[in-house]
Amino acid sequence: MTPASIMTFNILSILPILILSGFGMIVLFVDIFSSRRWREKNLLAYVSLLGVILAAIFARSSTGTTLFSFNETFTIDNYSLFFNFIFLLSTGLTILISHSYIRREEINHGEYYALILFSTIGMMLMAAGADLLNIYIGLEVMSVSIYILTGFKRSKLISNEASLKYFLLGAFATGFLLYGISLIYGSTGTINLKQVAGFIASKGGISDPVLLMGMGLIIVGLGFKVASVPFHTWVPDVYEGAPTAITAFMSVGPKAAGFAAFLRIFMTAFGSTHGEWQKIISILAILTMTTGNVIAIAQTNIKRMLAYSSIAHAGYLLIALVAANNIGVPGTLFYLLAYTFMNIGAFAIVIVLSRKGDECIQINDYAGLGFKHPFLAIAMTLFMLSMAGVPPMAGFVGKFYIFSAAIKSGYIGLAIIGVINSVISVYYYLRITVIMYMKEPAREFTPLTISPLIVAAIVISMVGTLHLGIFPSKVMEIAQQATLILK
Amino acid sequence: MITITHYLVLSAILFTVGVTGVLIRRNAIIIFMCIELMLNAVNLSFVACAHYLNSMQGQLFVFFTMTVAAAEAAVGLAIIVAVFRNKETVNIDDINIMKW
């Protein structure tokens, strides 16, 4: 037994995670010792924001290099850095929009920010995980912190119900994921993705049913996280119940992490046996898109509508996963980034307009907004049209990217269904603009208190959506480099 | 002689029991216990495969799943208590305000 040598690891690789966890701790301590006055000034928000920015700076410094540490269980490469950037962006924006929200809803506790930072750590772990263990741990760290955040409004029953549902179903789905991992471990003898790929290559394709079953169960576990159709039922209730800021965070962060893990596993581990899982995922994609779009039409609550729209977007992303060629994977990355800007922007406006106690979240409450608050209305129209996939916005370029991938690898049928779905989605996204601009205000608008931070978040999202829509080439190149590693 | 398939079959059975438990029972705590049962079934299969493959990774994995299960238990029960305090019941059939 050779002495257990401490695995050499490069500090740089996990620096962002260390920073975030450090700042998480700091926030908790500051919260304990801070007087009431500090809490009013909301010092914690700025501290956590500082943490996020620092982590981003350090993450940026190590682009271009590919580091394996912790005995090849943890890789830092362009792929995980791109996702880190998405996670940090969504966390930063969430902190900006939740700053005034949690004060208004009287849930202004320090743990809120700490939990957000911890869940970001979980996401980073998932994205950087080179073996199933790391991915599992990252998944759990993220999910547990978000279970708590969903139930943060303890006084409100719907928040509790949401967190209970999310917890029970989340744990249930993770059970399947674990069982899948164990089967893969059983049949291939390893949980490292590269070694699994090696094993499959040596065997010349998957013949062992246990391995296939394992792969299926992994699809189930990650499918839940990514909200693909048969496993999507938690999304509308949890998104509606959770505090809106957390809903925004949940609709972007975990979904991106889910796709990061999905791509990582299915491109490196099962990359060679594309035929096996391609049929399953395309069925999932079709079901997800159609259900998401079709039910969204029938919604009257804006949060539930945005929940179904996020399911629909998961459907489009699954198309890219099915295509899995050198356009599809960077397409997914680009689409996720665009999706982050669009979604968080939209939720920010929902927060601003939903007044105290979240009572104005019916779609009809947006009547006449167009000319009462022109800035908010224009922002919302921009986000809605971008999600609908109307050009000069980022949504269009993302969808264009994904449909090109689908057509390139010959899935014409899938592309056609995707295109029909985006036409259906135009109806309910357009309905928002109709109600805002073309309907007279139902009742008198009470004056809105808009904090500068949330305006900053909206502006960042608008700029992001337009920039990615009009000048997407730079981000596309970064995404393409990121995926070279995967092969 | 007990081979690996016996263990795997046992863990599959345990897993199915866990899953049916989640589907049938109404009490949130019981459901959570069934989920724990599923996780332990997975631990069993991990250990069996590790022993059979003569590699330590499986054993290592079990440690992590146990710690995670513990963390999950803490958070889950806290959530169930919060629900109970608010609605005086833990029966999940009463918890369906949000639908459609």
Place this chain on the structure above:
Amino acid sequence: MPILSLITFLPVIGVFFILSMDSRRGELIRITTLLVSIVVFVLSLPLYFNFDPRGHEMQFVEKLPWIPSFGIHYHVGIDGISLFLILLTTFITPIAILASWHITKHLKEYMIAMLVLETGMIGVFISLDLFLFYVFWELMLIPMYLLIGIWGGPRRIYAAIKFFIYTMSGSVFMLLAIIALYFLNHRATGEYTFNLLEFYRLELSFAVQFWLFLAFAFAFAIKVPMFPFHTWLPDAHVEAPTAGSVILAGVLLKMGTYGFVRFCLPLFPAASHVFIPVVSWMAIVGIIYGALVSMVQDDLKKLVAYSSVSHLGFVMLGIFAFNIQGIEGGITQMINHGLSTGALFLVVGMLYERRHTRMIADFGGLTKRMPVFATLFLIVTLSSIGLPGLNGFVGEFLILLGAFKSRILYASIATSGIILAAVYMLWMFQRVMFHEIIHEENKTLKDINKREFAILLPLVLIIFWIGIYPNSFLRKMDASVNHLLKQAGGEVQTASHLQTQNVPVTPQIDIVSETETAW
């Protein structure tokens, strides 16, 4: 000097000016918008003057890389076909803005929507990069949708959503076809690009051409609108504000026919030939159906909307005649329809401003009260009927001649359209303008004022100009149309003064032999 980009993006610069103005000063906003649109029109005139009619290549071409990783360039240029459509756009927009002087509700947003619309329209006509074309094609939807939706009539929301989704459902299939072309071109030439001129050189098998043609044609048929896909037009027209329907009829409908000429015919010649009977029959039904239905309308705007269906049926018939008379007639008729139907909508708008009703029954005997208006209205009606000596006739006759040369049966049925046109237009004109005044309100109507006269006069002058001396338009098209016919395998004939000899190009359209006429 990048004149095309200047014309396209000047309105957007104008938008930033208007954004800075405070919305209470309505007059200032109106004048600045008008000035911006007039400047754009003036800038577009040099396009006409130093356009070299002999060359069929694209002129005023500008090409800048936009998304290099995908091979997408900001590639713009015009030729004989798109030249006049741009001039039509820049010419009609100031008139439309002048016609929306009375708008008071949210004026600033209205003017911004108009200018963004102009950018979108010009962009569609000049872009040679299919991706850029698609972006402008969709971009132009949003302002039009807002124009109909916010400033429209009672059923505006239904009309606006129907308009948006109808067009969008067509154009998404076009997007797939564009992507398919993109990859086919990569497989053939190995380099990634969306450049239309490269796509022209692409040799596609018939099956592929068939499906791609179908996708493109579906998007353009909705826009034209051709017979079965036209039901959005009457709703959109009836509900849109005057300026909105002027631009909708004047320019937006031409994008469908322009699409056929620019994309469907040259890119998929074999498939286009197979589709001649289908499209021609749809066009003919469109002509007859549009005329008959507009005959029995009681709402002025609906009547004019259905008449557009009929007129554009003619244009489609001309385009699918696959000879120089047909296509040149089609293009001229696009311009004529833009002018005469645009003028008709302006006239209906003026009546609406005075009486706030569009029902024909509410009018009657207006000639006595509004003689100048009556004369201008008569000239515009006659131009839309296609009276020789005015612009409508030039286009219509060339189209029918072209259709006659390709298939006599189509042309003879379509020619009955000119009778129906006379019937519904004159019946409408008679019920609105003649007979004695029954309704009290009509007795106190004022004749058109200076502004309204300034709106109608340029249109009437151009109607006469095209009617009397159409050569100034036709000569600019010859080279490009002949090039198009060479690409699309039509019957190529150089104009007589550069007449060499009649070059029939295979596949041979059954040109009627000297004596025997295929009936």
Place this chain on the structure above:
Amino acid sequence: MLNLVSLILLFPLIGSAINGLAGKRLRKETVGYLACGAVGLSFFVSILVFCGLLLLPPEERLFEKRLFSWIESGSFRSLAALQVDPLSTLMILTVSGVGFLIHIYSIGYMHHDKGYHRYFCYLNLFTFSMLLLVLSNNFLLMFIGWEAVGLCSYLLIGFWFEKKSASDAAKKAFVVNRIGDFGFALGIMLIFLNFHSIDFTEIFSAASHGNFETGNFAITMITLLLFMGATGKSAQIPLYTWLPDAMEGPTPVSALIHAATMVTAGVYMIARCNVLYTLSPFTMTVVASIGAATALFAASIGLVQNDIKRVLAYSTISQLGYMFLACGVGAFTAGVFHLMTHAFFKALLFLGSGSVIHALSGEQDMRKMGGLKSHIPTTYKTFLIGTIAIAGIPPFAGFFSKDEILLEALIRGNFIYWSIGAIAALLTAFYMFRLLFITFHGESRVDHHVMEHIHESPKNMTLPLTTLAGLSFAGGFVGIPGASAINHFLSPVFGGHGHAEISGAETAEHHGAGLPYLMMVISTAIAIAGIFLAYQMYVKKPGLPKRLAERFRFIHKLLLNKYYVDEIYDAVFVNQIKKISTQILWKGVDVRVIDGSVNGIARLVGGIGNIFRLLQTGYIRNYAFYIVIGCIFIVVLAVFGR
């Protein structure tokens, strides 16, 4: 001298432009003189052109003046170019001459009408378009004149637009003309298809050089389609219903447009394309038979009409029938000659009836007239000359031209044509004199207060009447059989087909030398018989018409209601189309089928949404169940799905 021809067109155009744009501000006199001056000048220039043409030797009497190239697309070329040859000079002389007289007459007639300048602007515009029609050198330019003339008749018929009947009549005229133009347009296209050009000279030279054998299908189709256009414009059998209603317009308009010039455009077009028509005997029989049928049919309706202008309208239709009969049998010269003489006396009759109506301050119903002989003597005298001329009593103009046609009909055509023509001539003579006796003779049925201010028309109205009377008297001498000047003048255009002399020679050996003279005697006898009958009925025994009407009540009612043709047209075509397009096309297809399906799809998707929405039951157990179902599905697919 010949290239002054573009001036002929320019003057009326300028006149109408000035009157149209600045008419309101000018005084009435200036407007009137400007309009008459314009037409007068163009008449003067056409005389110059006529003399210029006479100087040329008969063979090269063809002058072409090219203005600019109008439409050019590929091999299709239509130049804006004018063509002067004997036929067109004859036409421009008639049009501008009669037009000039009618302009002068209108000054008086329309004096107290408020739309004075608008009237003269339209009248000048009409003269311009008619001259353009006759002077053009290619079919498309002629088509411009053709439709512009239709437009002006629309404007002028509907001049008093307050009257619903007037604007309805105007619309009807334009639409029916348009139906004719439908055939004309198709004809032009077929010509271009077969000749690759639409210039008269090129087409006729190609046709006459024999690369088309007679009876060729394409030529027959072309000529039939062109004839369809002619029937629309010159109000022949199927498309004549608009002319009687066109009487709603002011009387000088009816005189100019619906008697002298526009309606003859059809005849001119057939005369112009005589080369094509002689190449297709089938069309010739069609033209002749429709002409004869129309002549008889219209004459029969004219017998019982009570409105003075309606009688004249039906007589115009029947005289046009004659012209078509002439062209149909190949006697183009006779047709054109009758066209000219008809222009003179029909214009005279219309203007006469106009001054009668003017005198009776707007009364048109003959039953309220009578005994006006003494009150408006000059009108009576000129009207009498006109009636005699139209009846065909020698030496008046009508006799020569009508007899010529009857003779040609007998020689070239067959006996049936001649007999129909003769009966029609009898009826014409009868109803014209019936009109004369009812209005001018017998006791006065004019009610008293109209009687007070009955007055003879002013100088500027009677002057044209007298000139036209002179013309309708002397007009005939141009075409005396034997030394017919007009024949000689027109022969180069008609290339010897319509040459009376030759036909004279042929008849000599077929039917004996005396035939032409015999025919003259017979037609004069017919005319006199007609007059005698009318005299008996309306002067000798005034009660007779009423008794006859009772005995043949059915026929009388049938004729009075114009064979119910209008009602049939409405029932069969107009109302049906309206009903179909409302019920089936608009409400049915558009609203129900297409919109129904579009909205249906939208509702369907919404419905599915609502159903799927119910999957979201809110119970955690159901959600867990879906997850398990999904898991089983995926695992099964993964393991066995390959």
